[in-house]
Amino acid sequence: MSKVVLDASAMLALIHREPGQEIVAEVLVESVISAVNLAEVIGKLAERGVPLDRAKAISLSFGVEVLPLDVDIAARAGQLRPSTRSVGLSLGDRCCLATAMALGLPVVTAEAAWEPLADLLGIAVRNIRPRRQ
Numbered sequence: 807m808s809k810v811v812l813d814a815s816a817m818l819a820l821i822h823r824e825p826g827q828e829i830v831a832e833v834l835v836e837s838v839i840s841a842v843n844l845a846e847v848i849g850k851l852a853e854r855g856v857p858l859d860r861a862k863a864i865s866l867s868f869g870v871e872v873l874p875l876d877v878d879i880a881a882r883a884g885q886l887r888p889s890t891r892s893v894g895l896s897l898g899d900r901c902c903l904a905t906a907m908a909l910g911l912p913v914v915t916a917e918a919a920w921e922p923l924a925d926l927l928g929i930a931v932r933n934i935r936p937r938r939q
Contacts, residue, residue, distance in 0.1 A: 809836040811906040812870060813915035814846035814898060816934055821847070821864060826916055826934025833914055838871045840879070842901040879904045889926065893919045903927060 810833045817839060820830040839847075844865055851861035866872075875883075882904035883897065890900060899917065906913040912930035913920070924931040 809833070809911060810838075810932070811902060811909065811911050811913045812837045812839045812843070813902045813913060813917060813920075814839075814843040814850070815916035816914045817843070817847050817865070817868070817870070818850055819916050819934060820868070821851070824916075829932070829934040830914060834868050834870060837914070838873050838905070838909075838911075840901050840905045841872050841874050842898050844872050846898045873905060875901060875905075879908050882907060886927075890923065893923065895919075903929070 812830070812833075816826070816830045819825070820827045820834075847865045848858070848861045851864060852858070856864070879901065883900040886895070886900045886904060890903075895903075899920070902913060902915070903920070903923070906929045907927055910929075912932055914932045914934060916934050918933055918935065918937060920931045921933055
């Protein structure tokens with residue numbers, strides 16, 4: 807059973823072996839990702855010149871379940887726009903958060919700006935790159 811929702815930033819940290827990748831690796835077997843966030847991952851790989859077939863293969867090689875964006879999650883993501891505008895969230899960010907909200911699961915991300923939203927959205931946000939005190 808899935809226990810966390812991955813943001814594109816978390817999956818990209820794993821792919822590129824960036825700081826925080828070990829946290830992502832620990833939760834892979836219990837992770838899901840929105841198809842919208844998978845598109846972000848593939849888009850970032852494409853920006854680096856990775857061909858589509860290779861980018862898809864890399865993105866899917868971790869065995870993370872890809873969830874479609876349904877009407878309820880899309881509506882929830884749209885509804886998040888006014889309350890998250892001040893933090894500058896993209897549509898992909900809001901789709902990830904809306905997926906986590908719909909499933910009642912925590913989200914794993916490299917986006918520090920999401921942490922203050924946890925209480926507002928009623929979900930746990932795990933930053934793979936916590937700020938140093």
